[in-house]
Amino acid sequence: MSATNLLLVTLGLALASFAYGRSRAYSVARLHGGVRSMHSLPSHYGMMVALWCALPALAIIVGWKLFEPAVVSSFLHDYIPQSVYEAGEKSVDLYKNDIGNLVDSHAIADIQDPEKKAAAQQLANLQHTSSLALVVLALAAAIAGASLALKRIKANTRARQNVEKIVHFFLISCASIAILTTLGIVLSVLFESIRFFQEVSIIEFITGTKWSPQTAIRVDQVGSSGSFGAVPLFLGTMLISFIAMVVAVPFGLMSAIYLAEYASRPVRNICKPLLEILAGIPTVVYGFFAALTVAPALRSFGATLGLSVSSESALAAGAVMGIMIIPFVSSLSDDVITAVPQSMRDGSYGLGATKSETIRKVVIPAALPGIVGGILLAVSRAIGETMIVVMAAGLAANLTANPLEAVTTVTVQIVTLLTGDQEFDSAKTLAAFALGLMLFVVTLCLNVIALHVVRKYREQYE
Amino acid sequence: MSDTTTKVRASLKKRYAAEKRFRFYGITAIAASIGFLFILLFSIVSKGYPAFQSTFVKLDVQLDSATLGISETPTSAEMRAANFGGLIKQTMRERFPEVSSRGDKKALYQLISTGAEYQLYDEVAADPSLIDTTISLWLPTDDELSALIKSDADLSNPDSIVTRMSDKQIAWAKSLKDSGQLEVRFNRTFFTNGDSREPELAGIRAALMGSAFTLLITFALSFPIAVAAAIYLEEFAPQNRWTDVVEVNINNLAAVPSIVFGLLGLAVFINFFHLPRSAPVVGGIVLSLMTLPTIIISSRAALKAVPPSIREAARGLGASPLQVVTHHVLPLAMPGILTGTIIGLAQALGETAPLLMIGMVAFIVDIPASVTDAATVLPVQVFLWADSPERAFVEKTSAAIMVLLVFLVVMNALAVFLRKKFERRW
Numbered sequence: 081m082s083a084t085n086l087l088l089v090t091l092g093l094a095l096a097s098f099a100y101g102r103s104r105a106y107s108v109a110r111l112h113g114g115v116r117s118m119h120s121l122p123s124h125y126g127m128m129v130a131l132w133c134a135l136p137a138l139a140i141i142v143g144w145k146l147f148e149p150a151v152v153s154s155f156l157h158d159y160i161p162q163s164v165y166e167a168g169e170k171s172v173d174l175y176k177n178d179i180g181n182l183v184d185s186h187a188i189a190d191i192q193d194p195e196k197k198a199a200a201q202q203l204a205n206l207q208h209t210s211s212l213a214l215v216v217l218a219l220a221a222a223i224a225g226a227s228l229a230l231k232r233i234k235a236n237t238r239a240r241q242n243v244e245k246i247v248h249f250f251l252i253s254c255a256s257i258a259i260l261t262t263l264g265i266v267l268s269v270l271f272e273s274i275r276f277f278q279e280v281s282i283i284e285f286i287t288g289t290k291w292s293p294q295t296a297i298r299v300d301q302v303g304s305s306g307s308f309g310a311v312p313l314f315l316g317t318m319l320i321s322f323i324a325m326v327v328a329v330p331f332g333l334m335s336a337i338y339l340a341e342y343a344s345r346p347v348r349n350i351c352k353p354l355l356e357i358l359a360g361i362p363t364v365v366y367g368f369f370a371a372l373t374v375a376p377a378l379r380s381f382g383a384t385l386g387l388s389v390s391s392e393s394a395l396a397a398g399a400v401m402g403i404m405i406i407p408f409v410s411s412l413s414d415d416v417i418t419a420v421p422q423s424m425r426d427g428s429y430g431l432g433a434t435k436s437e438t439i440r441k442v443v444i445p446a447a448l449p450g451i452v453g454g455i456l457l458a459v460s461r462a463i464g465e466t467m468i469v470v471m472a473a474g475l476a477a478n479l480t481a482n483p484l485e486a487v488t489t490v491t492v493q494i495v496t497l498l499t500g501d502q503e504f505d506s507a508k509t510l511a512a513f514a515l516g517l518m519l520f521v522v523t524l525c526l527n528v529i530a531l532h533v534v535r536k537y538r539e540q541y542e
Numbered sequence: 543m544s545d546t547t548t549k550v551r552a553s554l555k556k557r558y559a560a561e562k563r564f565r566f567y568g569i570t571a572i573a574a575s576i577g578f579l580f581i582l583l584f585s586i587v588s589k590g591y592p593a594f595q596s597t598f599v600k601l602d603v604q605l606d607s608a609t610l611g612i613s614e615t616p617t618s619a620e621m622r623a624a625n626f627g628g629l630i631k632q633t634m635r636e637r638f639p640e641v642s643s644r645g646d647k648k649a650l651y652q653l654i655s656t657g658a659e660y661q662l663y664d665e666v667a668a669d670p671s672l673i674d675t676t677i678s679l680w681l682p683t684d685d686e687l688s689a690l691i692k693s694d695a696d697l698s699n700p701d702s703i704v705t706r707m708s709d710k711q712i713a714w715a716k717s718l719k720d721s722g723q724l725e726v727r728f729n730r731t732f733f734t735n736g737d738s739r740e741p742e743l744a745g746i747r748a749a750l751m752g753s754a755f756t757l758l759i760t761f762a763l764s765f766p767i768a769v770a771a772a773i774y775l776e777e778f779a780p781q782n783r784w785t786d787v788v789e790v791n792i793n794n795l796a797a798v799p800s801i802v803f804g805l806l807g808l809a810v811f812i813n814f815f816h817l818p819r820s821a822p823v824v825g826g827i828v829l830s831l832m833t834l835p836t837i838i839i840s841s842r843a844a845l846k847a848v849p850p851s852i853r854e855a856a857r858g859l860g861a862s863p864l865q866v867v868t869h870h871v872l873p874l875a876m877p878g879i880l881t882g883t884i885i886g887l888a889q890a891l892g893e894t895a896p897l898l899m900i901g902m903v904a905f906i907v908d909i910p911a912s913v914t915d916a917a918t919v920l921p922v923q924v925f926l927w928a929d930s931p932e933r934a935f936v937e938k939t940s941a942a943i944m945v946l947l948v949f950l951v952v953m954n955a956l957a958v959f960l961r962k963k964f965e966r967r968w
Binding site for chain 1: 788793954
């Protein structure tokens, strides 16, 4: 039975036990003089039985499916020929994959190599046993749970509390998933990074200026030890983010000021959603736009001025990223500007200031902390932005501050290191996790500071 | 008049000018931002609309069993081995008998798409009685020829045309066009095929199905979990340290770069739990972790908007805290929650970077049939095609972007509609 069918059967059992539990509750109630004499409503009793039926079975199915592949593959060890082990871990994985594919396509009978055939046969047996065991265990758990709960349908059983306790626990665990996610991110990135820093010193990573992550494929290969100095990546990221902010902050801020202070209601109602559309466009679209429209345009424009602009210039990627961030800056600034109390503006008008003077000398200084917070959030977004730079920025790690040249960024390197062939133990792939750790830490710090500043500012005027 | 008044009067002109300038800057900023939007959309649409059409050539194919190398009542194995490509080449040679040199013949064959033989195979496999008859078929042409015909270029003047085709090929194209054998039609292949190395055969069906499966998983996981989390935090959570930690965490997660979620998916789901690479199920899990904060935050806002008097009335009538929520608060907050969910899903639909990390960048020809099949999604397909060197892929990419944007517009419009229609002001 496939996992989907098993899930469906379990759900069917749960539904049936709900109906049965409820009718059982009605019949118990009749003995005691009606539903009023029961502690809980009949549907609560039904719910209790259904939950006791479904939850243990579901837990078994999910746990089984999560750990089954690892366990099955460890049972396979004895069946893999010694020669494969000697060829290294990668070939073991390949061998296992191969066997898995053969079993999946029901082609065991066609295998020529007797050792392979035995291994495939063993894998097929293991999978069969495992799925059979799962079905038996899960259904047994479901039926046992349901019958236990059925026994507890009595007039004084606190079924509602029982059900609500389970639901409450479910709610808490859902809320905790956010924590688990953060924990998962930190642990997964941290562990791989630690393995990376065992191979490459952290000092070299943070201060080195040469980035070429090609490691040797053969041991005796010349000149490919790989160097992991990430400074060019950090500088490239900063350069592109800086260009993005140079575009986004003036446009975003002025748009926000105009929409909040000058625009009439109809204009605001039209322009605001239009700006929001910019935020809703997928980043891969911006990347395509940057690589195929903006970069060639900049290049030919540069050529008319006699400048040589790289076709993967930081300027193109940064400018398009800036366009993407405009609505982000404008909507955050809009919020803080409208939060400035009207009385402050009135006071300024009363002293004879013009509208623009009021905005520049009163409203903006009052809203400044909030605006800065918003800009910090925008910076963190620019640093973490991936698709635009993957498509429009370069791959070569140049140490330059010239926006017309190609630079690479942290996110570009993570993508290039992790797509394509992977070996999980090489310094090359581990480097991606170290870069991910840097990215996570930096954006987290920016976010924490920004959220703190914005919240402080909001409290000030509440 | 006092001294100060004179000074103020004198400075007025300058101050009013500054006022006007400031206002002008504001208008410019908005106009420029909206201008960027239109330039972006215009550049995509103008590049992409030709991809919705493709050119077909009408050929009278004589289904000669000898050329095909099959008997008159072929078995399916015979059919699969049949030489349909040779038959099409022969038909082209018969159409242009003057072509004799090897190089020219090769150039001639290039006009027809490699997909033509599969179409021919499908026709004959569906009706074997066609063998040894002559049928007239519209077959797909090569992408270069297709682009040439769609551009409405003047074929009698080859020098004016920018194309990779040779002058001879253009002359043949002109001959075909003059005899009414070329026709531009709606490109159905684009919506029914998976990816292909040949631009004229590449379609978005596989990516669309991949996106649908991924989004389904994302919805199935993130909606219940996010609503439950929002209910707990808004209705039940005690004011303590733990709750604070959870709240700060959710706000921070909302701002974590999406690629970091990809690293999480790679390290935990693929390397640790050994879930299948490139599968929508893993993509869906990763994207649901990513959209959870968005949905939680908007669901909390929707729950908060339900006035406390509703809760008090229900409590007063003897409902338990959970009954208050499930019977009263949740139904009233549902439109707001759904709006937030749709917006979160729209975000997930456009997301690319985390999916690159978990291997959904594979070259997928087959349409995925389940959530564990290798698949790609629409934005990743855009990314893959954007990298392809063939010129025809540029229009394919733009067309795929247009389809993606249509989906996003529909989802967001649905969200706005839900909000407008069901939102209650208390």
